[in-house]
Amino acid sequence: MSIEHLMWVEKYRPKRLDEVVNQREIVEGLKRIMGSAGGMPNMLFAGPAGVGKTTVALCIAREVLGEYWRDYTLELNASDERGINMVREKVKMFTRYTSIGSIPFKIVILDEADEMTPEAQTALRRIMEDSAGTSRFILICNYISQIIEPIQSRCVIFRFKSLAREDVVNHLANICRREGVKYEDKALEMVYEFTSGDLRHAINVLQAAASHGAVNDSSVRSALGISYKARVGEVIRAALEGNFNDARLKMLELTRVYGLSERDFIKFAGEEIMRDSSSAKSAELLRVLAEYDYRLVAGAHPDIQLTALLAELARIGKAGKVSK
Amino acid sequence: MNAQTMWVERYRPRSMVEMVGNEDARLEAYRWLAGFRHGDRPLLLIGPPGTGKTTMAKVLASEFGYELIELNASDERTKERLESLLRPLIENANIHGRRVLLFLDEVDGLHGTYDRGGLSALLSILNDASSVPVIMAANSDAGEVIKELKKVSKVVRMKGIPPRLLLLYLGHVLACEGKSVSIGDMLRLVIGCNGDVRSMLNSAQSLVGMGVHGVEPMGYSTPIGSAINGFFSSASVEEAIDALSRSEGSYSDPSFGYDGERRRLDKLNALFSSIVNARMDVDRMARLLGALSCADLLIARVNRLRAWRMLRYIDGIIARSIFDDSRGLSYNQYDLPYNISNRIHGEGRMLRMIAGMLAPRLHESRRNIIAYYMPYIVHLLGGKSKGTGDISLDDLNAIAKGLNPDKRDGMGA
Structure with a gap:
């Protein structure tokens, strides 16, 4: 079985705009704009992770380009190739020539565009203009403020909202029914809580839980346990208990062996601290975390920054124990 | 530090014979001004930074009794400005008995947008016969501006100063200052400056100014392991800074990934791997790693701004912030179990x-x-x-x- 059929995220990814979960306003706006005289403009999708931005972009490509959409769609992820060369080479090559056949234009889907350097964005802006005759762009980002103004002003901007709890839970229940897997509503709620509105992550957790036979309290707990977010939580707890060395080894396993990016490590750490700690202490911990999040982005040696964070948490944890 | 205390100013040559290197160019320029007559072409000095272009203009003016009027890239050089400033000078220079030499520094920096019309105005001024000698200086041949100016000027090229002369000159300046640095440091200064006297003197002054005195002759640098161990076992902060600054390692930029070889030669990593694997209580560990974390921020900022001269502070900052807590540690190159x-x-x-x-x-x-x-x-x-x-x-x-x-x-x- 191919990975596309194996992974429920892919198997149940909507193929048509009408099937997209709860982005009704966006879908209607899109349909209006694409049906209008001017046709499809360049677009910028902004919004949190796992709410359907990439899915909507793929649906558009399929609806506009028809059966052979894959041949006329360039999908890039700026998080993997952030530099100016990516834009220059791949995008320029792809958009250079008009396509043969009945399609109106080619489509470039550039995911995580906010990861691009400003220089690469400036280059992209030129290419968007030069290739107006051959191509349309769909740029996808989490934070619109990281996209340079000239690009924003050349795109129609769609702001995707977080998914409502019942939409996520209903969707998960729906998948369970289609897969013939027994589920408990409470267990689905747990998945939602843990994945904070990220439907993609929720479906992956659901599938891991379902592999135990049914989606219930214990199978969901076991699925959550293998998530990297939970394992980051273990690292933070070890540090707060003063076990600096233990925490560091676990952190190295996650970041260096499993390849979890330092930024995702800090992000998960923040989510775990918010969920876990008593309010007074968690304010101090979040301040420390925010400081090191900044240093990670602004600094040069990520290993040093993450390790210094753990040492700082260990110091705070130890001081807390003494004062009790 | 005012201009008088800057070595580059204090030791700026006062006469042609005090200058270092570029003997042919000096002779040519000397002859040009000695034989200067009404209507002669201006002199265009082309050469990399720190080879003596500005010095040459100043020295020539003083040796021949001219008043030097200087215009450089920091001045606005639009057509209007050049016309209003230069025309009266060029046309009336001798009326009041003043002998003026006009020096236009950094002409390759004439900016297409901000100095609008500047080039054509300059060319037209230069083309008018005048009894005012004009010296222009540029860093390179590249660009439209220089191409045009070369057509109307006498070109004299200045080259980087050879290491042999730089070493003699550095020794002379240090002797005058009553300072000494190790022969290893001297060689590093000489080779590191790429023939640029100004940069060599600035680096030498900051090296001496930071309290680093070379005592015994030594090679270029110490292997990173012994440098870090030297740092951990130094009796004073000054000695510790000295040990760090002698290391063959540097503060490299790992954000684009680097191989094992360069990783071992990264000074901050070397300190980090030594500290993180040592046994100590968490308070001390947190203080040490917190200090390295701050140093890392500074290094990243230097890398981002390409402000390499800022790197000279980092040894001092690290040494002062971790000195007490790091006594008795030893070098460990493996940061990973x-x-x-x-x-x-x-x-x-x-x-x-x-x-x-x-x-x-x-x-x-x-x-x-x-x-x-x-x-x-x-x-x-x-x-x-x-x-x-x-x-x-x-x-x-x-x-x-x-x-x-x-x-x-x-x-x-």
Whole structure:
């Protein structure tokens, strides 16, 4: 079985705009704009992770380009190739020539565009203009403020909202029914809580839980346990208990062996601290975390920054124990 | 530090014979001004920074009794400005008995936009016969401006000063200052400045100013291990800074990834790996790592701004902030425990490869594949690994094989 059929995220990814979960306003706006005289403009999708931005972009490509959409769609992820060369080479090559056949234009889907350097964005802006005759762009980002103004002003901007709890839970229940897997509503709620509105992550957790036979309290707990977010939580707890060395080894396993990016490590750490700690202490911990999040982005040696964070948490944890 | 205390100003040559290097160019320029007559072409000095172009203009003016009027890139040089400033000078220079020499520094910096019309105004002024000698200086041949100016000027080229002369000159300046640095430092200064006297003197002054005195002759640098050990065992902060600054390592920029060789030569990493593997209480560890974390911020800022001269502060900052807590530690080049580095090359490599294969097929970045898919995929596909969350190498091999690209039949079908 191919990975596309194996992974429920892919198997149940909507193929048509009408099937997209709860982005009704966006879908209607899109349909209006694409049906209008001017046709499809360049677009910028902004919004949190796992709410359907990439899915909507793929649906558009399929609806506009028809059966052979894959041949006329360039999908890039700026998080993997952030530099100016990516834009220059791949995008320029792809958009250079008009396509043969009945399609109106080619489509470039550039995911995580906010990861691009400003220089690469400036280059992209030129290419968007030069290739107006051959191509349309769909740029996808989490934070619109990281996209340079000239690009924003050349795109129609769609702001995707977080998914409502019942939409996520209903969707998960729906998948369970289609897969013939027994589920408990409470267990689905747990998945939602843990994945904070990220439907993609929720479906992956659901599938891991379902592999135990049914989606219930214990199978969901076991699925959550293998998530990297939970394992980051273990690292933070070890540090707060003063076990600096233990925490560091676990952190190295996650970041260096499993390849979890330092930024995702800090992000998960923040989510775990918010969920876990008593309010007074968690304010101090979040301040420390925010400081090191900044240093990670602004600094040069990520290993040093993450390790210094753990040492700082260990110091705070130890001081807390003494004062009790 | 005012201008008088800057060595480059204090030791700026007062006459032609005090200058270093470029003997032919000096002679040519000397002859040009000595024989200067009404209507002669201006002199264009072309040469890299710090080879004596500005000095030459100043020295010539003073030796021949001219008043030097200087215009450089910091002045606005639009057509209007050049006309109103230069015309009266050029046309009336001798009326009041003043003998004026006009020096236009950094003419290659004439800016197309901000100095609008500046070039054509300059060319027209230069083309009018005048009894005012004009010297222009530029760093390189490149660019439209220089091409035009070369046509109307006498060109004299200045070259970088050879190391042999720089070394003599540096020795002379140090002797005058009553300072000494090690022969290793002297050689490093001479070779590091690329023939630029000004940069050599500035570096030498900051080296001496930071309290670093070379005592015995030594080679270029100490191997990083002994430098770090020297740092940990120094009796004073000054000695510790000295040890760090002698290291063959540097503060490199790892953000674009670097190989093992360069990693070992990264000074901050060397301090980090030594500290993090030492046994100590968490308070001390937190203080030490906190200081390295701050130093890392500074290094990143230097890298980002390409402000390499700022690097000279970092040895001092690190040494002062970790001196007390780091006494008695010793160098350790391995920042990773053996089993982790082993697993990075085993499972880690496989996982990165798998993430790379999955990313385009699941419409995700590699980074997101790892954070939001990988543990579940391993759980679903893993045999022995199933349910534990840990990953066996056999399972990874099987998964990678299963991801044969030929099997692609995804959602488009």
